[in-house]
């Protein structure tokens with residue numbers, strides 16, 4: 001595959017002097033960063049106060065102030081997440097009705113159908129409820145719609161599945177809040193439904209369910225709205241444990257179950273990209289520890305497959321290694337293997353299923369790679385970025401399980417929002433991704449008359465469209481996008497840097513202190529640091545299967561670090577031995593053959609002209 005050239009930075013007569021230059025004692029401006037660098041300037045007094053009260057290094061104090069913290073209770077809770085700070089499950093709307101109905105079902109030996117969704121959030125949430133019902137001796141079966149044939153959430157397949165297994169109670173995970181019609185059909189068939197979900201409520205009437213447990217319901221008074229679906233299911237499980245224990249302090253075996261179940265919640269919390277603050281931070285923090293020590297055979301096998309056994313796990317490990325494998329089966333059709341893996345009770349079937357997921361993930365990557373090549377080729381027809389500010393491309397038979405990922409790749413490659421449509425005969429489904437600061441949904445509003453359905457957010461959206469409308473849709477979306485772009489001036493993407501650090505100060509001891517801010521993710525961003533005036537200690541190398549990545553050894557004083565730039569291979573010609581380089585990076589641990597070392601993940605670099 002050829003590495004496409006991202007658009008060139010605008011040439012300017014005067015070299016760009018960012019705030020970084022003004023903070024340097026002997027400023028030397030080095031133009032040529034591909035992104036627009038700016039250095040944050042946290043309030044010095046607030047930083048000093050944190051250093052004094054929390055005894056953190058100044059760099060950590062700066063990171064904290066940059067993330068909105070000041071000395072006080074909130075920062076202490078952030079640095080030391082406490083399980084006791086989790087909110088009471090019964091603060092969620094309708095929790096009592098839900099736990100009472102389920103306790104009755106367990107007592108009377110009713111069959112409970114756990115109805116999840118096919119992504120990581122749904123799969124892990126389904127698993128944790130299944131484990132609870134089994135632990136409590138209940139009759140429970142699960143159902144996850146087939147992405148390609150059933151589509152998302154509830155439908156006729158749900159009623160069919162309930163009837164087939166003789167369920168009288170359905171518990172949803174990660175969906176159901178908008179499934180009024182099917183939930184009524186279930187009720188007409190004598191089946192009660194308990195919804196656990198985290199999606200926004202629809203306008204108009206809510207489903208006629210026994211209970212809708214969702215922190216985003218209009219009348220919810222729950223203190224935190226941003227739980228993922230598996231976390232809401234976990235809250236239901238916790239509520240059940242309290243109900244059964246007859247006290248808010250739960251029985252020992254149930255307490256152990258809840259601790260174990262938190263590992264599933266951590267996976268979902270990271271993969272569903274909910275903000276890693278408040279309760280989510282506590283769940284992710286403890287859940288990642290539980291995950292690393294899990295005794296669930298499925299988790300053990302999965303970690304082994306990901307080469308993550310016997311080590312501390314980060315949000316990155318979950319997001320890039322564990323998540324994609326759990327998602328792979330659902331993407332290619334049925335999420336059954338993923339649920340079966342997580343539910344496996346013996347090592348043999350766990351190992352076998354982990355292998356299956358690994359193969360499916362490879363298959364998914366192969367399909368994705370092929371599709372990226374086709375999509376890139378198709379995108380060449382729309383290389384004029386002014387005429388086509390949004391890439392809208394479509395292809396017959398493009399796998400709908402990977403079009404979202406392919407759209408992300410196009411965004412990275414072309415630095416433009418992209419809508420990728422997989423056509424299946426006369427109709428197709430599209431998936432759009434955007435660049436920061438541009439709402440692709442807003443652009444899609446311009447093409448509303450050419451789509452059957454669409455929706456989403458500013459950064460990610462989806463649609464259904466007729467094949468013969470694709471060209472008209474492209475024109476309409478690009479027309480709207482041109483008017484949006486005309487209103488905004490900045491060409492380069494912003495890169496906001498937390499602070500500067502000489503490489504010699506970046507020690508393992510300091511890194512352990514930075515680790516206290518983990519897990520990083522939405523609303524708790526990875527630290528981005530800059531080191532100025534570094535040199536290569538050996539020639540830059542281009543690495544990776546597709547030869548798209550950059551690997552450097554950077555030196556400053558006596559300190560040398562490996563630095564990796566994903567998708568930055570095209571920067572290699574700028575890099576010469578002896579040249580001054582400024583790098584922007586995130587420090588991270590890398591474990592290879594049992595050895596853990598500090599390395600740098602490059603965000604951007606700029607070199608002497």
Ligand SMILES: [Mn+2]
Nearest residue numbers: 121174229272
């Ligand atoms: Mn979800």
